[in-house]
Amino acid sequence: xxxxxxxxxxxxxxxxxxxxxxxxxxxxxxxxxxxxxxxxxxxxxxxxxxxxxxxxxxxxxxxxxxxxxxxxxxxxxxxxxxxxxxxxxxxxxxxxxxxxxxxxxxxxxxxxxxxxxxxxxxxxxxxxxxxxxxxxxxxxxxxxxxxxxxxxxxxxxxxxxxxxxxxxxxxxxxxxxxxxxxxxxxxxxxxxxxxxxxxxxxxxxxxxxxxxxxxxxxxxxxxxxxxxxxxxxxxxxxxxxxxxxxxxxxxxxxxxxxxxxxxxxxxxxxxxxxxxxxxxxxxxxxxxxxxxxxxxxxxxxxxxxxxxxxxxxxxxxxxxxxxxxxxxxxxxxxxxxxxxxxxxxxxxxxxxxxxxxx
Numbered sequence: 001x002x003x004x005x006x007x008x009x010x011x012x013x014x015x016x017x018x019x020x021x022x023x024x025x026x027x028x029x030x031x032x033x034x035x036x037x038x039x040x041x042x043x044x045x046x047x048x049x050x051x052x053x054x055x056x057x058x059x060x061x062x063x064x065x066x067x068x069x070x071x072x073x074x075x076x077x078x079x080x081x082x083x084x085x086x087x088x089x090x091x092x093x094x095x096x097x098x099x100x101x102x103x104x105x106x107x108x109x110x111x112x113x114x115x116x117x118x119x120x121x122x123x124x125x126x127x128x129x130x131x132x133x134x135x136x137x138x139x140x141x142x143x144x145x146x147x148x149x150x151x152x153x154x155x156x157x158x159x160x161x162x163x164x165x166x167x168x169x170x171x172x173x174x175x176x177x178x179x180x181x182x183x184x185x186x187x188x189x190x191x192x193x194x195x196x197x198x199x200x201x202x203x204x205x206x207x208x209x210x211x212x213x214x215x216x217x218x219x220x221x222x223x224x225x226x227x228x229x230x231x232x233x234x235x236x237x238x239x240x241x242x243x244x245x246x247x248x249x250x251x252x253x254x255x256x257x258x259x260x261x262x263x264x265x266x267x268x269x270x271x272x273x274x275x276x277x278x279x280x281x282x283x284x285x286x287x288x289x290x291x292x293x294x295x296x297x298x299x300x301x302x303x304x305x306x307x308x309x310x311x312x313x314x315x316x317x318x319x320x321x322x323x324x325x326x327x328x329x330x331x332x333x334x335x336x337x338x339x340x341x342x343x344x345x346x347x348x349x350x351x352x353x354x355x356x357x358x
Contacts, residue, residue, distance in 0.1 A: 005342045008320035009150050009295060009333040010172065011192040018246045036242045041235050046242075050232070053245035060248060060256055061174075063181050063204055070203040070223065071231040071241055076101070076171045079188040079201065080108035083167055084115070086213035086223050088141050094118035094164065096131055096145040099152040100326065101169060105144060118143065121154055121290070129287035130156045140164040142185055148173035151324040153297030153331065154290050159183060165209050173294045174202070175251065176336065177261035185209045193294070194335045196244030199237040251336060260336050267334045267343040268293040274347045281358045282350070299329040306330060309353060316349055 006013040029036045032045055039046045050071075057069045072078070083105075084093065090113045095106045097120040109115040118140075119131035136143060142165045148155040150172045159166065165185025174189040181187065186205045192198035203223070210223045219225040219233065226233055251260060272291060275282040275298050284291065284298045300306045306329060313321045323329035334343055 002317070005318045005345065006320055007318060007332050007334070007338070007346070009193070009324075009331060010190070010335075011198045012194075012333060012335045013337050014197070014243075015247065015250045015337045018243065018250055021246055022243055037239050039238065041232055041238050046238050049238075049242050049245055050230075050236070053241050053248065054231075056245060056248035056252065057202060057204075060251055061181055061204070062178065062257075066208070067181055067204050067206050068210065068227050070205065070226050071236050072201045072203055072226065073199070073237055075190040075198075075201055076169050076188060077104065079169070079203070080105040081111070082221055082223070083142070083144065083186065083188075084109040084112035085217055085221055087165075087209070088113035088115075089214055090114075091141045092116055092137065092139075094134070094136050094140040094143045096120075096134060096143070097122065098130060098146050098149040098154050101149060101151070101171075102144075102146045105146070105169065109144070113141070115144075121152075128152075128154070128285055129290040130154055134160055136160070136162060136164070138163050142167050145169070148292055148294050150292075150295045150331075150333070151297075151327060153284070153286050153292045153295050155292035155294065157289065165206065172335075173292075175257055175260060176264050176294060178257040191240060191244050193333075194337075196247045197240045199240035200244060247337070263340060264293050264334065264336065267338065267340050268296065270340070270343055270347050271296050271332060271334070271350075274350045278350075278354050278358070281354050294333060294335055296332045296334065297323060297327070297329055303328065305357060308357065312353065313346070313349060318346055318349065 026035055029045060054069050063069060088109060092114045093109060095102060095115050095117055097117050106115050118136050119134040121129045121131045143162045144167045146169045155173060166183060167186045168184055170187050171190040172193045175194050181204060188201060188203045191200045191202060195202060205223055210227060213223055275284050281301060282298045300309055309330060310322050321330055321332060323331040
């Protein structure tokens with residue numbers, strides 16, 4: 001079988017070696033006689049996987065002892081509600097606007113208090129930068145931002161200093177580089193971009209802040225309770241966690257977060273280099289200092305040429321290059337598992353496309 005090059009924004013491409021290892025273990029996990037899909041979340045086989053995956057998250061992200069790692073369900077959308085449910089309590093929180101996902105988080109927070117916009121990257125009708133000048137309130141319950149906006153192709157390359165706990169939706173760029181976890185009150189991320197398959201959400205939360213969270217909400221929604229139960233308060237998404245563990249081992253084998261950053265910057269430099277070299281044909285609407293390393297967005301001179309680009313790329317074995325339906329254009333997602341070699345195949349295609357259609 002000839003595998004396609006998958007530039008999907010998520011669920012995203014996974015390392016081939018991981019897929020092959022999962023395939024080899026699918027029917028009989030480590031001689032246990034049954035699949036990991038069938039193992040009890042209380043059994044020794046899965047418990048070992050759960051503990052190892054937790055340890056790998058802590059190791060690869062250098063999570064300090066002040067923070068706990070939780071595995072949950074519901075994706076980032078679920079966390080839009082759970083963060084204010086646990087920490088807002090009718091008060092005000094500062095939200096930073098970088099597009100659709102931050103707006104959804106703001107809307108959910110409105111059910112539990114009075115969120116306010118503390119900054120926006122909007123200029124005209126487009127989101128073109130990561131906001132730098134923020135109007136933050138010292139008494140805010142927390143400050144919430146989306147570290148990488150997949151639709152707009154906007155990314156924070158530096159995080160603001162805040163007095164209130166900083167909360168970040170890192171669904172689309174967690175583990176793309178080393179970060180200082182101690183600066184955050186809470187980080188959450190759906191796994192289906194950089195960490196593994198869809199179905200599990202990673203939450204990294206500061207323990208002392210977690211303990212101050214609401215106690216008058218159902219246990220299943222309370223971070224403190226989930227922490228007490230080691231993320232097995234109910235049946236966790238066992239198979240996605242198992243696959244995520246293998247992806248994290250792959251990241252470790254590649255050299256960890258520092259190696260991921262080196263590779264990711266090389267991919268972004270290659271792609272944006274072609275865009276900028278042909279700026280009369282390819283146009284990136286994002287300020288250079290805010291361009292996403294994970295999701296590069298750009299437009300062609302006409303919508304017809306964009307459709308042709310998408311179709312020709314697919315014919316050449318490169319799929320899921322279409323921009324989000326709300327903005328159109330082209331979007332190239334280059335998460336950790338996307339190789340530099342495959343990005344270079346795309347850049348060669350892009351140069352040829354200009355020559356034929358420019």
